[in-house]
Amino acid sequence: MDALSRAVEDVRAQRGLDPRTAVFDVRVEPGPGGYVLVGEATDPAAVEELIARLAAFGAVTDRTVRLPAPGSPAEGFGLVSAAVAPLMPEPRISCTPSSQYVLGQRVEVLARRGPWLRVRGEDGYIGWLHQGYVCLCGEERARAWERGDGGEPVVSLGVELLGEDSAVLGWLPWGARLVREPDGRLRLPDGRAGMAGRGELVEVERLPARFPQDGESVVRTARRWAGTPYLWAGVTPAGADCSGYVQAVFRLHGVALPRDSDMQARMGVPVDPGPEFAALRPGDLLFFAENGERITHVALSLGGSRIIHSALAAGGVAEYDLNGRDEREVRLRECFRSARRVLPD
Known part of the structure; x- marks a missing residue:
């Protein structure tokens, strides 16, 4: 790696620019009388810092696009x-x-x-x-869509959307947002509309009462996903990975978590699990690392040593006992690294 490329990587590392949450796709090219910085970035301060560092190598022309890019x-x-x-x-x-x-x-x-x-x-x-x-x-x-202008904002818990002839137009997953109009029709963001079939809708204003921020309630919600197949990148009961499952469940309870397990492991406060995990409360999060210390898996505590998680080894959402003797439970226990509490006391 040459000195110019090293300067780019140093700024990326020192500012903690994770490509999952930040764009820093920049490179240095030769230019008339010096260098040209091109690419895209969401952190203007990082670009300015890089330009200052590159000045030691010669004149720098900045052609980096700051995102969001100019547009309509x-x-x-x-x-x-x-x-x-x-x-x-x-x-x-x-x-x-x-x-x-x-x-x-x-x-x-x-x-x-x-x-x-x-x-x-x-x-x-x-x-x-x-x-x-x-x-x-x-x-x-x-x-305006989120406010439900012209109607009432509602959230799907797996409701069918029916057409005028009662034919099923589609299945709307947990967490999908719609607007219920005064005549009862459900309006989609692109203007299409239909009626609710089987399944359940919850008014947005009722979500805090229906899905309160307490551990037992979170566990009840999590168990409603039992049998969901494991699907990398998934966030719905049609298929979910470990962190997508946790994120989607907590989102209904008004707790915003980041997308991936290693990000979630920085949320809330640390918890001492105690001997044999006895100190864990329902709703606590447990984090695991298969190789080294980088977190690669998250599970939700049912209280004590019992957990529920979306696991590839189980084929989907299933309950385990971290004190159990099943080979998968033993392996998971060996990979345990930390626990966090993201719910209010």
Whole structure:
């Protein structure tokens, strides 16, 4: 690595620019009488710091695009208009998704590349969505949707959406947001509408009462996902990975968690699990590392040594006992690293 590339990596490392939550795709190229800094970045201060460092090597022309990129204010945001939209690490459908967003979630559009949108979700996670999954709009339109202007905002707990002839138009996953109009129709972000079939809807204003921030309530919600298959990057009962499952469950209870397990391991306060995990409360989070110390798995405590988690080894959401003798329980116990409490006392 040459000195110029090293300067880029040093700034990235020292400012903690995680590519999951920050864009710092910059490079230094030769230019007339010095160097040219090109690329894209979401942290203007990091760009300025890099320019200051590069000045030691010669004159620097800054051609870096600060994100969000300049564009139409009317299309600086988007609302997910499909039941589930895969978030990609690159602007192509053939790569492995990094997460999912569900119907009605708001995203900020950072940049565009053909039909692909580089977006930042409400959880700060950055990736690429195909524009076919998104209804573009301005910020005020997005906020109006969340307020439920013209109706009442509601959240799906796995409700069917029916057409005029009662044919099923689609299944809306847990956490999907809609607006219920005065005539009872459910309006989607792109203007389509239908009626509720089987399943359940909860008014947004009733969510705190229905899903309070206490451990026993969180456990009840988590158990309703029992049998959900394991799916890398998934966040719905149709398929979820460990951290997507935890994030989605806590989101219903008004607790915003980041997307990945290593990020979640920095939330809340540390908890001493006590002998044989006896001090853990329902709703505590447990973190595991398969190799070294980097957290790669998260589980939700049912109280004491009992946990529920979405595990590849179990094929999906299942309950384990960390004091158990099953081979998978023994292996998980060996990988335990820490516990955190994210719910209020």
